[in-house]
Amino acid sequence: MSKIGVLGAGVMGRGVAQNFAQSGYDVVLIDLENRILEQAKEEIYNNIRFQTFFHNQKVTEEPEIILSRINFATDYELLKDATFIIENVTEKMDIKEKVYKRIDEVCLDECIFLANTSCVSVTQIASFTTRPEQVIGTHFMNPVPLKTAVEVIRGYHTAEETIKMTEELLSNIGKEIILVNDYPGFVSNRISHLFMNEAAFVVQDQVATPEEVDDIFKKCYSHKMGPLETADLIGLDTVVHSLNILYESYQDSKYRCCPLLLKMVSAGLYGRKSGKGFYTYVE
Numbered sequence: 001m002s003k004i005g006v007l008g009a010g011v012m013g014r015g016v017a018q019n020f021a022q023s024g025y026d027v028v029l030i031d032l033e034n035r036i037l038e039q040a041k042e043e044i045y046n047n048i049r050f051q052t053f054f055h056n057q058k059v060t061e062e063p064e065i066i067l068s069r070i071n072f073a074t075d076y077e078l079l080k081d082a083t084f085i086i087e088n089v090t091e092k093m094d095i096k097e098k099v100y101k102r103i104d105e106v107c108l109d110e111c112i113f114l115a116n117t118s119c120v121s122v123t124q125i126a127s128f129t130t131r132p133e134q135v136i137g138t139h140f141m142n143p144v145p146l147k148t149a150v151e152v153i154r155g156y157h158t159a160e161e162t163i164k165m166t167e168e169l170l171s172n173i174g175k176e177i178i179l180v181n182d183y184p185g186f187v188s189n190r191i192s193h194l195f196m197n198e199a200a201f202v203v204q205d206q207v208a209t210p211e212e213v214d215d216i217f218k219k220c221y222s223h224k225m226g227p228l229e230t231a232d233l234i235g236l237d238t239v240v241h242s243l244n245i246l247y248e249s250y251q252d253s254k255y256r257c258c259p260l261l262l263k264m265v266s267a268g269l270y271g272r273k274s275g276k277g278f279y280t281y282v283e
């Protein structure tokens with residue numbers, strides 16, 4: 001079975017590493033510091049237990065056995081025999097650029113690079129490597145192990161063989177792919193950020209409360225979550241960051257960030273992760 005390198009042990013990297021390890025793959029999970037890797041190990045352990053008890057998902061192995069397939073490490077040299085790299089590092093182009101140059105040097109020529117990004121161009125990421133035909137976007141959804149589909153992005157140079165191998169790989173961990181072409185924000189974030197931003201304007205203009213806005217989406221449109229609950233879940237700082245990328249990329253005022261969102265982020269109201277956003281969360 002292929003060896004999988006997962007870069008970045010934050011929110012997404014943890015979920016990706018867990019999902020592959022649960023599916024029987026050997027994984028190397030790389031981050032910058034052991035402290036982050038320790039937190040990742042603990043969270044993956046808890047998530048496997050949580051998945052069994054709260055989501056009724058059949059996890060047939062003990063968490064210790066699943067965790068034993070993940071090598072938590074800081075050394076990029078461990079990636080030299082990996083077949084696929086799934087990159088989940090911080091959504092900043094300068095950070096991604098350094099990472100792709102490094103893995104391009106270290107990894108096997110045939111290794112495929114999967115970029116997990118919310119908004120940035122997959123074609124630009126691929127340009128940091130000498131193998132743009134083997135670079136593809138994979139926009140996983142959070143929480144990764146519980147989602148059944150991945151938005152897959154074909155960069156300008158992505159080869160058909162790369163798409164085929166990515167589809168096979170993701171199918172082995174229980175994911176269907178939805179293949180789209182590369183423009184910033186792809187389909188999901190290009191549309192959902194307009195919803196979330198406009199919902200914030202509606203609250204700012206006192207047209208409706210956050211509860212009323214979300215109820216219209218849930219009760220009238222039968223969405224599982226409203227746009228403001230979704231923004232709180234993603235993190236309002238992340239939403240603002242993505243809106244700024246979309247605004248710069250398209251040079252289109254429709255992505256200008258709602259002042260209320262900016263004010264909430266300045267006030268430390270990030271949503272679920274800080275305990276308060278459009279809603280208040282108690283542990």
Ligand SMILES: NC(=O)c1ccc[n+]([C@@H]2O[C@H](COP(=O)([O-])OP(=O)(O)OC[C@H]3O[C@@H](n4cnc5c(N)ncnc54)[C@H](O)[C@@H]3O)[C@@H](O)[C@H]2O)c1
Pocket residue numbers: 007008009010011012013030031032036087088089090091092095099116117118119139140141142234
């Ligand atoms: N959070 C989401 O809901 C979500 C959903 C889909 C895609 N994404 C995308 O996934 C990527 C990761 O997002 P996240 O929410 O997990 O971010 P995060 O901030 O939780 O984690 C990023 C991790 O990358 C690590 N990192 C930074 N530089 C590194 C390097 N040189 N080598 C190894 N690790 C490094 C950081 O230490 C951090 O642990 C981003 O591009 C984001 O846009 C996020």
